[in-house]
Amino acid sequence: MRSHRFAWAIIGILAVAGSACSSSSTSTTGSKSPVVVGISLSLTGDFSDSGKTEQQGYQLWQSVQNAKGGMLGRQIQLKIVDDASSPDTAVSNYQNLITRDKVDLVFGPFSTLLTAPSALVAARYGYAFPDPADGAPKTLNEHLQNFFLMQPAGPLDTGLTWTRYILSLPADQRPKSVAYISLDDPFLVPAVALDRTAFTAAGIKNVYDNIYPTENVQMTPLVAAIAAAQPDMVVAGTMEADSFDMVKAMVTEKFNPKYLFFMNGASDSANFPTNVGKQNIEGIFSALGWYPEEKTPGNAEFVAEYIKKYGGDASQISADTAEAYTIGQVITEVVEKVGAIDNAKIIQQLHSSYWPSIQGSLAWDADGKPVGTLLLVEWIGGKLEVVYPATDATHAPVVPKPNWP
């Protein structure tokens, strides 16, 4: 009797865990057979935060497009399976989606670790592989014709908008010294290296340069070491949690560089202010490919439908959600132009011209790397404003950075 109770208790625990690990297949209605889109997403594990926000983007596109009649008059059905943030599981998922489930289209997962091997599987079977969030050298060096990063610029270009802005300043207004600090990450390290090359060539003195591990990071000693170098500018190759903890450590250390740029994390309008404190965000720069007020095709509809479906306000929409939605938006346009679900023709069309999207017009080189640039944004008056390039700017840059409160 006792062993039965024990067994039921274990089953109960696994059921709770399993509820967060489930796969889903969103059903559709209609007389024609639906267009089935197979997606492996990290709904559990290390990348589950981004995986779930991407899931929102995919599902929002599905509901918006189905309300308009679907794709080629057929309703869209998503078959989303959880890869638990594991590359092996993601590969296995795409293999099953293509060969067993015979889905019509596949869309990409989150993270370089999962995308590179998954894109190879899709290439083997001739499927187009539009991806919301990758583009590190590991994937691009595969030279896959079927891979397309659905962002305005590649991740290695994250810091280029910052270098262009700094180098656009008159020489006497530029920072004189710089500290580089980066997470040990396959695209952040080379992205910071591009900034270093540009700033070194411009004569900005390098006073600190280091890389930190992905786990168990103690930001206070790290920031103390940066502060000791007394740089005018900090270029930080960050993701999310590390950028939050770095800002808090900078406030604690009372270290206030005149120019502070985070590659990621600070552009997360939903989570950045709540994690670092709204009083600590002023004057911090970051880069992004999309923002809610952007005047791009379909963006107003995307924002309105997002709020209708998920609640909250526009500032809470993650860029990951917009990137996933972009894939659906672009592929719908391509399929309607091709007039059939034909992956070979879809690949050919994507390579042939610019495609309008909520992130602006997108185009790719032969390896699937986007050919555009990101926007430089800054926290001004508690709001994320576009400050560079001037043609897209919603506010003039505020420099030097104000002191911590």
Next chain:
Amino acid sequence: MHLLIYGCILGILLGGVYGLMASGLALVWGIMRVLNIAQAVCVILGSYLAFTAFTVLHVDPMLAVLPISVVMFVFGVGIYYAFLRPIRRDRESLSILVTYAIAIGIEGALGLIYTTSLQHTGTSYATQSFEVGGFQIPTVELYAFLISVAILGLLALMLQRTRLGRALRAATQNPTAARLLGVDIDRVSAVGFGIGISTAAAAGAVYGMIYSFNPNSHYDLIGILLAIVVLGGFGSMRGAIVAALILGVIASVVFIYWPLWANLSFFGVVVVVLLFRPQGLWGVPNWATQ
């Protein structure tokens, strides 16, 4: 030299918090021979409880430590009776699977309730600091250290001065002899496990003010806690606390000079010490227990 001293100060402050987290793990192993893989997720659970107390009830996390500890003590006793007490054989190995299942279950439940977005308990003093001798001392890390020391002090007093404490120590040193002398091992184990979980949650309440966290954060933590317990000697609370301080200082100092090597140095020290003292700093060698 200034940075080196500062690294030592920060390492001691953080090491104190890790010591509190790991002491419960050591206590539970000592009494029950259970390797509680769920210890780290209970730290994160404590962070979420403090976060909720702060954002919903407007209770300062420092004040919430006591009620959270009590609630989590009861939770720990419940886990013991529901999942660990039924394990009658191969407890050392089976307990790893059972506590891992518990960890995954708690992680799943936290994900459903709080989502996987990063959270931070943003008190007014979370980013404050004050200067002592040219060093910026982070207020929250000092508070966290002091609370950890206070809880560990109370725990030590309880273990030394009370009947329950003597029973816990007897069960740790020799469960068979303790049982022959009339100690109710079952009850002592339940209380010990409850204490282990409550220390984890107490540390979690302050951890959430220092770091951003989400339900997955326990995967990074459990590696640190196991390294601390291995270095200190399995079953030794005193060893766990000293090991936490040593590793905290090493990691902080290495983070200042060679950040990429900080984690490697952390685990490297464990490997080197184990080469010379396989039982850890305060552990009892196998031959002595046979």
